[in-house]
Amino acid sequence: MTEQETIKKKQAPKSQKEVVILIRDLKKAFGDKEVLKDISLELDKGENLVVLGRSGSGKSVLIQCIVGLLKPDGGSVKVFGEDVAGMSDKQLKDLRIRIGFLFQSGALYDSMTVRENMEFPLTRVLKLKDQGEIDKRVAAVLESVGLSDAIDKMPSDLSGGMRKRAGLARTLVVDPEIMLYDEPTTGLDPITSREISELIISIQKKNKTSSIIITHDMECARIASDRVLILTDGEFTKEGTFDELLKSKDKNVASYFNII
């Protein structure tokens, strides 16, 4: 059996577990550049899946396909059992409410203060009216990322790391069932990175959130992952727990772990 087949076999549906994201043979190209060639993956409920891969290997493209920001060229993406490609605008919107997406850049709305950024999904998406409850949720989520003091600042007055944490807070404020983190710790100092990694774990514990975490940060992968996938040239080439991969003799895999 080739390595590819082993991976597919390992990912065959496990009946006792609830699968929240199921991707089969996903393909995506830009022009004649094939970014994703043949991606299959499964995410179980409550699981933290870390995706490792070099810069430009298509990690961001992968999670953008999951929320329908990019249209796949082939294969299928099912979330909560529904095919994303076949969804109406309404269905897609309802799905997106249940998924939190942390952008690599944070993507704060820069015409709004941090507070307004946090309130935006509460008032516009969840349509909350009770200002007391809104204030409470905003304060709690900012507290959890350590940004309580920055509540009335504009995004342009925040440091890069603070923007990232604010972006994270904005996706968390609606308590999503699935979280897609695009490099949650990149550009942060080691101490903050560690706090974010631990935050990811506590989110998983608290809400039984299922997550895909894209990262280059091995410390984050070590702390947060239940399972690790390695993306090389548009395909997953390795799968295993962090400790399994750490022991791997495969050169490609070892090159990620050497840097610790």
Added chain:
Amino acid sequence: MAEEIVVPGYKRWLGSIGDQVGFLVDFFRNLFAGGFEWSEFVRQCYEIGYRSMLLVGITSFIMGVVLILQLRPTMISFGAASMLPKTLSVSFVREIGPVIIGIICAGKIASSIGAELGSMKVTEQLDAMDVSGANPIQYLVVPRILATSIMVPVLSVLGDAIGLFGGFLALNLRDTISFKLYFTKVIASLDFSDFLPALVKTIFFGFAIGFVGCYKGFTSNRGTESVGIAANTAVVTASLWIFVIDAIAVQITSLLFY
């Protein structure tokens, strides 16, 4: 970023027409979908209207002065100096005011909307809004297009008044004409059929400015240089639309009123 797929020019052009129609449909669907963003609309009216007032005021004033100074020798040689207020008011209100003010607003407003939304696109803010389940058309596009459709006519009426006042001052450089007489002449020379088509025309100017600005911003590419491109093409396209709408409006007006 990645390689562009090479598509023949005409196909791209047709595709972009299709996209624009789609964007227009999206706008109207969201306009009547409920959940109107009042506070954002008011903020945009302020940004768009109030902040353009000085510019529109100064240019209109100068246009009024210059037109009188230019027209005066010719009118006098025809022995028609007393017709100056009428000539100015009719030409200003019907044509010069709306078009000049439309072009100025295209330069100021379409570019700033294009740049603002373009930079939101580049920094993934539009994607973030979309992915959160909020509706960027509802929140960003509808208030902006409505605000331009209302504020450009308002600015244009204001510009007309200031331009005519400039004309009055310019007349008084050489002759003396009382304020009351001047404005009586101005009002008397203006017909409903001068004023109404001009006003309706500026609503369309405003719509075109808002629409083009939003569309160019939303469809800008990734990469910082595309923000500049979005702003720039928004101005050029909106200005072009103003002349096209003006040409169409003149045909319709003459069919209806003369």
